[in-house]
Amino acid sequence: MSGAWKAADVVGLREETTTARTIRLRLPAPVPALAGQHIDIRLTAPDGYQAVRSYSVAGATPDGFEITVEELPDGEVSPYLVRDLAVGDQLEVRGPVGGWFVWRAEDSGPVQLIGGGSGVVPLMAMARAHAAAAHPAPFRLLYSVRSPESVFYREELESLAERETFDVTYVYTRKAPDGEPAGRLDKGTLARHVLDGGSDPAVFICGATGFVEAVSGWLLDLGHAPDRIKTERYGGMGGTS
Amino acid sequence: MNVWTGQPRAQALEDDYLDGNALAGPLSEVFSIDITAALGTCGGCGAEGAIAEARLYVNAPAKILRCPSCGAVLLRLDEREGRLILDLSGFKNVTIRLE
Numbered sequence A: 001m002s003g004a005w006k007a008a009d010v011v012g013l014r015e016e017t018t019t020a021r022t023i024r025l026r027l028p029a030p031v032p033a034l035a036g037q038h039i040d041i042r043l044t045a046p047d048g049y050q051a052v053r054s055y056s057v058a059g060a061t062p063d064g065f066e067i068t069v070e071e072l073p074d075g076e077v078s079p080y081l082v083r084d085l086a087v088g089d090q091l092e093v094r095g096p097v098g099g100w101f102v103w104r105a106e107d108s109g110p111v112q113l114i115g116g117g118s119g120v121v122p123l124m125a126m127a128r129a130h131a132a133a134a135h136p137a138p139f140r141l142l143y144s145v146r147s148p149e150s151v152f153y154r155e156e157l158e159s160l161a162e163r164e165t166f167d168v169t170y171v172y173t174r175k176a177p178d179g180e181p182a183g184r185l186d187k188g189t190l191a192r193h194v195l196d197g198g199s200d201p202a203v204f205i206c207g208a209t210g211f212v213e214a215v216s217g218w219l220l221d222l223g224h225a226p227d228r229i230k231t232e233r234y235g236g237m238g239g240t241s
Numbered sequence B: 001m002n003v004w005t006g007q008p009r010a011q012a013l014e015d016d017y018l019d020g021n022a023l024a025g026p027l028s029e030v031f032s033i034d035i036t037a038a039l040g041t042c043g044g045c046g047a048e049g050a051i052a053e054a055r056l057y058v059n060a061p062a063k064i065l066r067c068p069s070c071g072a073v074l075l076r077l078d079e080r081e082g083r084l085i086l087d088l089s090g091f092k093n094v095t096i097r098l099e
């Protein structure tokens, strides 16, 4: 029916945490992806029923890209992607799409990334693009996450942070390493860890809808300009990790 | 499987929403450029913003994009049985930047 859907091969799988994994996809022909874009995935049941969900591109590969999916226990699609999908399977994919929630290397200003849970995925694509370009702009990531065990891309984030231009701060919402506090992100913590509005950073916020809602409101209170803030809501009013 | 919300219909549907960003896939079926980065003017209140920034409600049978300022319906996208019905009548106009 539509020419936009392509069959992608699953060529690699990597556990990020006990409830999330990275899926490497190969496309029939290479497609460019901007950092921050997403794809749509369509699954079909034996009776013909179909479900479509969006997933951010985590990073480009020579013949495709990777996505990282967090399992929502009662979800229709994510448990299949995290538990059952195997190398050699195919997924129907549309995209990468979206020209708004993207970072481009032509943008020279400082960047503040703020992610909650799996909302870190498109921000990781931006951090990777920033590193690949050896870009001089300061990049900061504030990563709100349930516990140390729930962190995606931990080793790579640590190595990115060895560079002068990249910095990562973790806020643990449920369980922190010894000696560190655990608790939900609040306005005060946010103010302490993000680039202040005076340096006019481009801000990208991504995560569950409730998380994005709260963080964008606090940033406006803190004096960030509305037109410098871009958001990507994943759904889920309750989820504020 | 059904889970009851314990809320009247309107409110339950209002609760969860995404950004207009999430329309980029379905709208790529219709437009040859990324229309979510285009600037729309609300026909109700005149507010201007990127389509990507409006509120997208996906829990109804059709996807509904609402103005973040006044709540008016800007766009309705109904994909069913091999047909796509796109209603853009909530916009006064849409401005596309040509590269």
Ligand SMILES: Cc1cc2nc3c(=O)[nH]c(=O)nc-3n(C[C@H](O)[C@H](O)[C@H](O)COP(=O)(O)OP(=O)(O)OC[C@H]3O[C@@H](n4cnc5c(N)ncnc54)[C@H](O)[C@@H]3O)c2cc1C
Pocket (backbone or CB within 6 Å): A038, A053, A054, A055, A056, A057, A067, A068, A069, A070, A071, A072, A074, A075, A076, A077, A078, A079, A118, A121, A122, A207, A208, A209, A232, A233, A234, A235, A236, A237, A238, A239, B016, B018, B021, B022
């Ligand atoms: C543009 C975009 C990019 C996305 N990128 C990613 C990504 O990179 N990785 C990823 O894991 N997911 C991502 N998502 C979310 C993803 O599309 C699905 O919503 C998610 O996988 C759940 O699908 P499901 O079929 O398993 O659950 P469903 O059967 O759809 O049920 C999920 C239920 O939980 C709610 N919910 C949805 N998301 C969350 C959340 N984050 N926290 C709490 N509740 C939630 C929904 O409102 C719904 O009621 C993205 C969403 C969008 C719109």
Ligand SMILES: [Zn+2]
Pocket (backbone or CB within 6 Å): B042, B043, B044, B045, B046, B047, B067, B068, B069, B070, B071, B072
């Ligand atoms: Zn309006």
